[in-house]
Amino acid sequence: MKKASILMIVGPLFLLGLYIFPLWNIMLGAPQYPDPLGLNIHINGLQGMNEFDIQNIDGLNHYIGMQTLPKVEDMWEFGTFPTIIGIMVALGVLIGILGYFNKVGYKWFLGWFILMSILGLLGMYDFNAWMIDYGTNLDPNAIMKLTNPDGTPMTYKPPLLGHVKMLNFDVTSMPSIGAWLMFVGMMLTLAASYLGWKNTKKQ
Amino acid sequence: MKIYKKLIMSMGAVLVLASCGQQNQNSNGALSSSAAEKVYVAPGEQDEYYAFLSGGYSGNLTVYGLPSGRMFKEIPVFSQFPTSGYGYSEETKPMLTTSHGFVPWDDAHHPDISQTNGELDGRWIFINGNNTPRIARISLSTFETEEIIEVPNSAGNHSSSFITENTEYVVAGTRFSVPIPQRDMPINEYKSNFKGSLSFISVDPEHGHMDLKFQLLMPGFNYDLSHPGRGKSHGWFFFTTYNTEEAHTLQEVNASQNDKDFIAAVNWKKIEEYVNNGGGTKMPANYAHNVYDESTHMATTTMKKEVLTVDPLKVPGAVFFLPTPKSPHGCDVDPTGQYIIGNGKLSADLTVHSFDKMIAAIEGEKFDGEAYGIPILKFEDVLAGQVKSGGLGPLHTEFDGKGNAYTTFFISSEVVKWKLGTWEVIDRKPTYYSVGHLMIPGGNSRKPFGKYVVAMNKITKDRYLPTGPEMEHSAQIYDISGEKMELIYDFPTHGEPHYAAGCPAELLAPKSKKIYRLDENKHPYAVTSPTGSKVVREGNEVHVYMSTIRSHFTPDNIEGIKVGDKVYFHITNHEQDFDVPHGFSILGQNTSELLIMPGQTKTSVWEPKQVGVWPFYCTDFCSALHQEMQGYVRVSPANSNMELKWSLGE
Numbered sequence: 103m104k105k106a107s108i109l110m111i112v113g114p115l116f117l118l119g120l121y122i123f124p125l126w127n128i129m130l131g132a133p134q135y136p137d138p139l140g141l142n143i144h145i146n147g148l149q150g151m152n153e154f155d156i157q158n159i160d161g162l163n164h165y166i167g168m169q170t171l172p173k174v175e176d177m178w179e180f181g182t183f184p185t186i187i188g189i190m191v192a193l194g195v196l197i198g199i200l201g202y203f204n205k206v207g208y209k210w211f212l213g214w215f216i217l218m219s220i221l222g223l224l225g226m227y228d229f230n231a232w233m234i235d236y237g238t239n240l241d242p243n244a245i246m247k248l249t250n251p252d253g254t255p256m257t258y259k260p261p262l263l264g265h266v267k268m269l270n271f272d273v274t275s276m277p278s279i280g281a282w283l284m285f286v287g288m289m290l291t292l293a294a295s296y297l298g299w300k301n302t303k304k305q
Numbered sequence: 306m307k308i309y310k311k312l313i314m315s316m317g318a319v320l321v322l323a324s325c326g327q328q329n330q331n332s333n334g335a336l337s338s339s340a341a342e343k344v345y346v347a348p349g350e351q352d353e354y355y356a357f358l359s360g361g362y363s364g365n366l367t368v369y370g371l372p373s374g375r376m377f378k379e380i381p382v383f384s385q386f387p388t389s390g391y392g393y394s395e396e397t398k399p400m401l402t403t404s405h406g407f408v409p410w411d412d413a414h415h416p417d418i419s420q421t422n423g424e425l426d427g428r429w430i431f432i433n434g435n436n437t438p439r440i441a442r443i444s445l446s447t448f449e450t451e452e453i454i455e456v457p458n459s460a461g462n463h464s465s466s467f468i469t470e471n472t473e474y475v476v477a478g479t480r481f482s483v484p485i486p487q488r489d490m491p492i493n494e495y496k497s498n499f500k501g502s503l504s505f506i507s508v509d510p511e512h513g514h515m516d517l518k519f520q521l522l523m524p525g526f527n528y529d530l531s532h533p534g535r536g537k538s539h540g541w542f543f544f545t546t547y548n549t550e551e552a553h554t555l556q557e558v559n560a561s562q563n564d565k566d567f568i569a570a571v572n573w574k575k576i577e578e579y580v581n582n583g584g585g586t587k588m589p590a591n592y593a594h595n596v597y598d599e600s601t602h603m604a605t606t607t608m609k610k611e612v613l614t615v616d617p618l619k620v621p622g623a624v625f626f627l628p629t630p631k632s633p634h635g636c637d638v639d640p641t642g643q644y645i646i647g648n649g650k651l652s653a654d655l656t657v658h659s660f661d662k663m664i665a666a667i668e669g670e671k672f673d674g675e676a677y678g679i680p681i682l683k684f685e686d687v688l689a690g691q692v693k694s695g696g697l698g699p700l701h702t703e704f705d706g707k708g709n710a711y712t713t714f715f716i717s718s719e720v721v722k723w724k725l726g727t728w729e730v731i732d733r734k735p736t737y738y739s740v741g742h743l744m745i746p747g748g749n750s751r752k753p754f755g756k757y758v759v760a761m762n763k764i765t766k767d768r769y770l771p772t773g774p775e776m777e778h779s780a781q782i783y784d785i786s787g788e789k790m791e792l793i794y795d796f797p798t799h800g801e802p803h804y805a806a807g808c809p810a811e812l813l814a815p816k817s818k819k820i821y822r823l824d825e826n827k828h829p830y831a832v833t834s835p836t837g838s839k840v841v842r843e844g845n846e847v848h849v850y851m852s853t854i855r856s857h858f859t860p861d862n863i864e865g866i867k868v869g870d871k872v873y874f875h876i877t878n879h880e881q882d883f884d885v886p887h888g889f890s891i892l893g894q895n896t897s898e899l900l901i902m903p904g905q906t907k908t909s910v911w912e913p914k915q916v917g918v919w920p921f922y923c924t925d926f927c928s929a930l931h932q933e934m935q936g937y938v939r940v941s942p943a944n945s946n947m948e949l950k951w952s953l954g955e
Contacts, residue, residue: 158882
């Protein structure tokens with residue numbers, strides 16, 4: 103149980119990476135952007151890959167009537183997500199410590215993992231909902247109003263994962279270091295649950 | 306069946322052709338195809354070297370790539386440049402201020418890249434204005450002229466702008482000797498009355514700011530070209546002279562009589578010490594010092610009123626004359642600093658002096674008389690060797706860093722490769738035609754990059770499709786990586802390149818600026834936020850604080866301007882994206898357009914003379930809505946009561 107508990111203490115700490123590294127990354131390349139524009143999505147706000155990328159993405163998007171990218175104060179998520187992550191890390195470490203002293207069992211470990219997974223899925227859902235709004239809720243007075251071949255208005259939702267061609271831009275959306283660290287951390291807690299469970303079977 | 310036959314026949318033909326191609330490659334194709342491969346820089350790829358070619362009478366500096374010969378930019382230096390508004394905008398007009406007023410042109414000659422420990426460091430490039438003596442400093446991160454200093458007591462600033470091994474000084478020698486100070490006197494009293502000034506302009510190591518530290522007042526010869534000592538000869542500077550006859554008319558004949566002229570060897574470290582200890586004579590002067598500030602995007606002129614002159618006779622052991630045959634032109638020092646080459650333009654031979662022998666002769670005080678009190682060393686005592694090339698009219702020499710030298714021969718129209726130390730000629734190749742200068746990247750430093758030599762020719766004739774009597778000059782690129790030189794490319798150049806400087810691309814490319822930061826813009830009339838635009842009247846001067854972003858001007862409608870007003874459009878480009886300039890021009894403006902880089906502010910003046918509604922627009926195709934980037938100014942009669950109004954999107 104000691105080994106499992108140590109993993110349970112260490113696993114949640116990986117989530118602290120989210121305070122430093124971006125969760126997600128969206129790259130926009132085009133013929134006239136040989137150095138692509140890039141957007142790093144952190145839990146506490148958006149950052150350009152290069153200093154002026156956000157300004158330049160907004161500048162381009164205004165042609166097709168997209169809203170400007172949200173600032174920290176524009177989205178409650180940027181305030182709430184860091185708090186939730188903080189609470190989950192503290193909770194996870196606490197469960198691990200209690201496990202170490204045999205106060206709680208592997209079910210708590212698994213419970214933390216399931217709770218974190220649900221929160222993660224909710225986060226993804228929320229992120230996707232924002233992207234739908236960002237890509238489809240367009241200014242009716244946009245300079246360029248483009249339509250699909252079937253006559254419906256063209257929309258510009260970036261992909262949640264993977265690559266999409268949008269007008270002259272190649273848009274690629276991928277998890278970034280923060281997300282990978284979170285994934286590793288969660289896998290460690292899952293491993294902790296498994297080891298804990300194996301331990302109980304032995305006894 | 307017929308179809309099959311045709312197919313088989315055509316396949317046969319292809320096979321024959323292919324095998325022919327194969328044969329060609331094996332027999333003689335290697336030569337022609339490899340020349341093409343050597344200069345071919347595929348689309349999207351970049352050149353190996355930067356080359357900065359002086360523009361001569363264009364007054365500017367052009368930037369090329371080697372080995373492709375593609376031109377990347379013309380940097381305005383001494384000449385007004387309507388393309389960007391340099392010398393037309395209110396900010397850059399002071400760059401062309403001199404003691405003679407606004408001089409919109411010059412003859413730009415010899416660029417030289419800054420050095421540290423005798424190697425190119427890529428901070429700045431300097432170039433001289435020959436006609437109204439000036440030295441300019443150009444930033445190699447913005448590729449823009451940042452500073453121009455006028456050189457007083459000089460005339461025909463030709464033996465310039467060469468820098469010392471650690472960029473301590475940029476040196477500017479006079480070609481014409483003149484009365485110093487200038488005065489009203491008979492021309493035919495030139496002899497022994499006129500003087501030649503050699504100016505040592507110090508360069509601030511941090512900002513590059515130039516300051517005329519001292520001026521050596523030499524006998525009234527013509528100081529043609531110069532180069533610094535390096536390595537062991539660091540601390541010395543060498544100048545070729547002609548017209549040691551001191552002729553004042555028909556110099557073509559009268560200045561070509563002496564069998565030998567001189568190379569003047571100047572121990573500047575000794576003179577610097579003398580000056581630092583309070584030596585020298587302050588002389589009243591009047592010369593302009595123009596500095597462009599990157600943060601205010603603005604140039605200012607300061608008139609300087611004094612210059613420190615040095616009489617060479619007051620500093621014993623500082624100046625010597627080395628006899629050198631036949632009106633030497635180029636004065637070149639090899640990468641080790643041991644050999645000083647005098648290119649005797651009216652002879653067939655090159656004269657090479659030895660620095661070690663010169664020092665020994667000076668120490669042994671073996672003099673062969675004096676000229677105006679300056680000791681003349683014995684020709685035989687300082688001579689290292691002579692290159693008997695068989696060519697005619699040697700002008701300039703550069704070095705490959707592998708013990709070889711390359712000299713241009715104007716009259717016989719060729720580049721000759723020879724060996725330092727043995728003086729034997731290794732190879733010679735024709736140029737097209739009448740080559741003046743040549744350039745090897747770093748060829749004038751301790752560390753040349755001896756892969757290519759560029760020959761800059763004075764005569765073009767039939768090298769390109771004809772364009773009437775006037776045409777661009779021509780340059781040739783030779784591959785010098787092997788024992789023999791190989792002509793690999795021909796390309797036209799802009800203006801008349803006299804000299805060039807080159808360096809590896811990686812020295813400059815990574816630090817080349819992409820934008821100016823808007824948050825660092827300190828221009829007094831800058832608009833740094835989109836809401837900051839306004840129009841302010843001060844009497845009949847109107848200041849328009851205008852901003853641009855794709856794709857509109859703010860404001861784009863202005864009313865209340867009157868005939869007789871002087872309207873200043875101060876335009877700030879709010880873009881912070883690479884290569885998104887905006888332009889500005891208004892109908893009837895008596896000046897050039899402005900081309901404003903991201904984050905920059907530039908000012909254009911318009912004095913409307915006619916009542917009406919006059920459009921202005923963006924002159925640079927900035928976006929898909931560039932054509933919509935326009936606006937109107939309403940001009941009312943001089944006595945109108947129209948209030949100033951401005952707007953965007955109302």
